[in-house]
Amino acid sequence: MTASAPVTQDVMTIPRKLPEGGKINIVGLTRDKLRAVLIENGTPEKQSKMRVNQIWQWVYQWGVRDFHAMTNLSKAYRGQLDETFSIEIPEVVSRQISSDGTRKYLVKIAGGHEVEVVYIPETDRGTLCVSSQVGCTLTCSFCHTGTQKLVRNLTAGEIVGQVMVARDDLDEWPQPGVSTGDSGPRLVSNIVLMGMGEPLYNFENVRDAMKIAMDGEGISLSRRRITLSTSGVVPEIAKTAEEIGCMLAVSFHATTDEVRDKLVPINKRWNIEELLNTLREYPKVSNSERITFEYVMLKGVNDSDEDAHRLVKLISGIPAKINLIPFNEWPGSPYQRSDWDRIEAFSEIVYRAGYASPIRKPRGEDIMAACGQLKSATERARKSRKQIEAEAGMGGA
Numbered sequence: 001m002t003a004s005a006p007v008t009q010d011v012m013t014i015p016r017k018l019p020e021g022g023k024i025n026i027v028g029l030t031r032d033k034l035r036a037v038l039i040e041n042g043t044p045e046k047q048s049k050m051r052v053n054q055i056w057q058w059v060y061q062w063g064v065r066d067f068h069a070m071t072n073l074s075k076a077y078r079g080q081l082d083e084t085f086s087i088e089i090p091e092v093v094s095r096q097i098s099s100d101g102t103r104k105y106l107v108k109i110a111g112g113h114e115v116e117v118v119y120i121p122e123t124d125r126g127t128l129c130v131s132s133q134v135g136c137t138l139t140c141s142f143c144h145t146g147t148q149k150l151v152r153n154l155t156a157g158e159i160v161g162q163v164m165v166a167r168d169d170l171d172e173w174p175q176p177g178v179s180t181g182d183s184g185p186r187l188v189s190n191i192v193l194m195g196m197g198e199p200l201y202n203f204e205n206v207r208d209a210m211k212i213a214m215d216g217e218g219i220s221l222s223r224r225r226i227t228l229s230t231s232g233v234v235p236e237i238a239k240t241a242e243e244i245g246c247m248l249a250v251s252f253h254a255t256t257d258e259v260r261d262k263l264v265p266i267n268k269r270w271n272i273e274e275l276l277n278t279l280r281e282y283p284k285v286s287n288s289e290r291i292t293f294e295y296v297m298l299k300g301v302n303d304s305d306e307d308a309h310r311l312v313k314l315i316s317g318i319p320a321k322i323n324l325i326p327f328n329e330w331p332g333s334p335y336q337r338s339d340w341d342r343i344e345a346f347s348e349i350v351y352r353a354g355y356a357s358p359i360r361k362p363r364g365e366d367i368m369a370a371c372g373q374l375k376s377a378t379e380r381a382r383k384s385r386k387q388i389e390a391e392a393g394m395g396g397a
């Protein structure tokens, strides 16, 4: 637990250019879209595939942002590209480093909006938690982001750009000419779409961004190292299996519709039964081994032995892992974290039923980077505790 760990924060400002007006930013364009804009802007069709391959490798394999540095293109062509296109990623406004090594970046995107990105280093992996929306339309009552209204969806470039921001900061790009696999262990080895927003309400952009991250001639992360977390947007789940094929996590958090309606209000639209029916199909279609069920442990709300028994009964037949998340408090949050003994007892019941049930170690709490704590620092219009409780139907408890 890091709650009482000493806080050592490193706040730094990294100035970087904002997107330039008039030029087409190529970050976030799929190979097909990139090819189309190149042709539209004068690249002969016959050469276009080769040009896409070359530019792609510079941008996504070696992290180059200057067309003039792309030395396998003719000088004239580099100049032509530079006149029409830009290679822009979100601007880092601040970086905080937690006492446990977790890094939280506040990045600015077009329109001056801000989102948070979190890098969590572990002994065997480095996970980047990426945001897909500014704010969120959903209002999960345990989630800090849910208190911030949806401002807009992120573009594919702004989503994959978060991965590029982290690779810049960690100095992870291989030298030009060196392939990704030859430049030592990966620092950003996993992506989780668990930051701000509901990724399945921004499906196309999330899909395009993840296709770019998975592309073998660029960032080259296996689809098994990418996990998309949804609150349960049932109609989009099958599409995720077919069009992205990544791992899936579900914000489950409750074992009865009555409680889930309050914690994850989208449950009123697609209830537990409908969600589980859809989830049963996911591993077959996406060829992934199992689904992760996220379960936030809230004192006296969803953490009883009965809940644990009900949970294993509900998910029976679904290859699954249950991630138990000790609740991370935020200013005004209407819940408390379950006691540690309770979390362990719950985990034991799930484990005995044959499911992995790790208790997630809170990371980056001292910099408000832990799960469910993200929110734009500039967002001041916080709802009061009373408002949140009212909306969660807690009857002013």
Ligand code: SF4
Pocket: 136, 137, 138, 139, 140, 143, 144, 145, 146, 147, 195, 196, 197, 198, 231, 251
């Ligand atoms: S848990 Fe996810 S879907 Fe729910 S409010 Fe928070 S960001 Fe939105």
